[in-house]
Amino acid sequence: MAGPGPTFPLHRLVWANRHRELEAALNSRQHDIEQEDPRGRTPLELAVSLGNLESVRVLLRHNANVGKESCQGWAVLQEAVSTGDPEMVQLVLQYRDYQRATQRLAGIPELLNKLRQAPDFYVEMKWEFTSWVPLVSKMCPSDVYRVWKRGENLRVDTSLLGFEHMTWQRGRRSFIFKGQEAGALVMEVDHDRQLVHTETLGLTLHEPEALLATMRPSEEHVASRLTSPIVSTHLDTxxxxxxxNKCGxxxxxxxxxxxxxxxxxxxYSATNVELVTRTRTEHLSDQDKSRSKGGKTPFQSFLGMAQQHSSHNGAPVQQAASPTNPTAISPDEYFxxxxxxxxxxxxxxxxxxSKVQRFKATLWLSEEHPLSLGDQVMPIIDLMAISNAHFAKLxxxxxxxxxxxFPVKIEIPLFHVLNARITFSNLCGCDEPLSSVWVPAPSSAIAASASPFPCEVDPAVFEVPDGYSVLGTERSEPLRDEDDDLLQFAIQQSLLEAGTEAEQVTAYEEQLQLERHVPALGLLPSLSAHGSALPSHASPGRALQESLQMSIEPGSPGSPHGTPPAPPSFEEQLRLALELSSREEEERERRxxxxxEDFQRVLQLSLTEH
Known part of the structure; x- marks a missing residue:
């Protein structure tokens, strides 16, 4: 009589990279492809960590979950990048985007079913990025998500599309979801180019190979990941x-x-909210590491990329070791x-x-607000969170x-100097009327009340505008990645390069702001000595850079023999300014x-006197 089979059979085949036997085992459908081994790894996580590309390919073809995080909080894609294998990164990235797309499509029927049962509405979600660092808030973008809901139809408009080539990308896009008997019609409307990309839910899910082919990342995208640090930022709540909160x-x-x-x-204040940022560099070449460390700007450091401590697989490398098994662990030991x-x-x-910083988040909660967080708002946030890191944190x-x-306004940290403030407003067009939304004339006590409901939404907002070209599922551009590390670089680039017209500010305004934070540095020359402020079209980043790069006046105190000292570099001056800003923030919190504490003492004294 045969004894019981080996434990973790899929994992053991992965360990030996016996991919043909792995394929046969998965075809038998007798094993759990998401089973975790004693070290908390699924077969896919183990295959990626060991660098066994053939096994990874087999597991992904059988739909192993790419979105799962390890016990240490690292995603499969991040572990793939750590191997330094371009083919591994390309494969995992392609299937990650494919699974995200299918999850989004598969979740739409449930979303539409929830919305069908809820009252119709229109609402605006304003996203503002704020910071205590001087000028950062001026440079960071904001956006308003406009949401229409009628029956089982949903439309979300946005203008901040993402970022490419280190610049913010703006445009006018609408995402429309329409319920149908066979599933749902999904439309992405590009108003700038008057193009509409359509996806039919049932058709897409029955043509996985066609959808997968559209998700293949470019060689440039893969190369950029392999030459950049792996950054993970998350809220620990x-x-x-x-x-x-108290007042008075x-x-x-x-x-x-x-x-x-x-x-x-x-x-309300939410205390003990920790923002944890971790950065890995083992996949980088010495040149990439040097560029990452030496070229790192103060903003990158403050945005969570400052090194505080390092941890390694500390055991010495043994002779029988391999690059992916440096301490020569045997399978019997591992399992x-x-x-x-x-x-x-x-x-x-x-x-x-790694870097850990404790924050306070702030909430404004209204018990009078008629929107339902669970029935009306959460389905939309769930949908957006699939492909948007900000919505995932929210x-x-x-x-x-x-x-x-109802959380009518929320302020949460995104990075170490950057908060997101989300405000719900203009419910059913009560603040700023819209032609597409109206409240019926009061015909009952309910309709005559202060509540905006019932609210009627024009069905025309869910239709393709006249003259637009309607395309199939073929996308003319790749899905944009929303990973936090790319966002950090984009923010840093926005701060140091030209801004948009909405971000214009004169050098005089910048000087007033900076002098509040760097009063003792003497870095900024007086406007009286240099004439008028910079032109009004100068961007904040450029004006800041030019202001700080100006040398100290010849003959000023501390300049011996009347010769001007070599001015500190822009990076050094900016670092000092940010450090002083940080100290001022700490001092403000201390005060x-x-x-x-003084108030509590006075209060206790007053109580004892009476």
Whole structure:
């Protein structure tokens, strides 16, 4: 009688890279392709870590989950990049985008079903990026997502499309989802080029090979990943706590209330919100590492790429080791749950820096707001979060157990100096009327109330405008990647290069702002000595750079023999300015804590006197 088969059969085939036997085992459909081994890895994660490309290809063809994160919080794609294998990265990236697309399409029927049962509405979600660093907020973009919902039809308009070639990409796009008997029709409307890309849900899911072929990344995209650090940024909300904000001073303090978009809202602070940023570089060449470290700007450091400590697979390399198994772990050791590997691990030895910063998030919650977070707003956020990192962070935050009320405004951290402030406004066109939305004339006590519901949405907003060309599922451009590391570089580039017209500011305005943060540096020459401010068309980034690069006046105090000292480099001056900004922020928080402690002492004294 045969004994029981080996434990983790798929994993063991992956370990030996016996990909033909792996194919046969998966075809038998007798094994769980997502089973985790004693070290927490699925067969796909193990194959990627070991660099076994043939096994990876087989597992992906059988739809192994590319979106799963390891116990250490690394995605399969990030582990693929760490191998340094271009073919591995291309393959995993292609299937990741394919699975994202199919998830989005597969989730649409449930989304439309939820929306069908909810009241119709129109709402605007304004995204603003803010920062305590001087001028950063001026350079960072904002966007308004405009949302129409009627029956099982949904339309979302946006103007901030993403970023390519290190510049912000803007345009006018509409994403329209229309429920149909056979599934759903999905349309992406490019208003600038008057083009419409359509996808029929049922057709797309039945033609996976055609959809997969459109997801193949370019060689340039793969190369850019292999020559850039792996960056992971996430919010840790495990220990989050909510408390009401207070207002008033000394003997009179009350719970803070503010009016947001016409609704009275209670203001809460979410404490113990940690922003964790980790950066890996083991896949980079010495030249890439040198460029990453030596060429790193102060903004990149402040945006979470500053190295604080490194960790490695610390055991010495043994003679029988391989590049992906540097400590020569045997399969018996690896698959034995009782065997401790201590600091030994498979995969290329990790070179990692990390940064953890604690933040406060702020919420404005209104118990009067008529929108339902769960029924009307969450389905939209779930849909957008599939391909948008910002919405994913918002979803992770608002799915916490929040205090009662609708979050009419939320401010959450995205990076170490960058917050996102999301505000819901213009519900059903009550603030700024729209021709496509109206509230019926009051015919009952309900309709005559202050609530904007019932709300009627013009069905024409879900139709293709006249004169637009309608194309099939073939996309004329690749799906844009929303990974946080690319966003960080785009922000840094926006700060140092020309801005848009909306970001124009004179050198005088910049000087006033910078002098509040660098009063002791003497970096900025006075306008009286150099004439008028820069032209009004000068961008903030360029004006900042030119202002800081100006040399100190000849003969000024501290300049011996009347000769001007060599001015510090722009990067050094900017680093000092940011450090002073950080210290000022810390001092402001310290003063706030001191004032709170003083208030508590005074309050206790007043209570004891009475």
């Amino acid at each position: 495990r220990n989050v706590a909510f408390e009401r 001073i000394w003997g009179w303090r009350s719970e803070k209330m503010e009016t947001v978009s016409g609704y009275e809202a209670k203001v 034995d749950p009782n065997f401790s590997l201590e600091s030994r691990n498979i995969g290329r030895p990790i070179e990692m820096s 979803r992770d935050f608002i799915t916490l157990r929040l205090p009662p009320g 706030g804590r001191q004032e709170e």
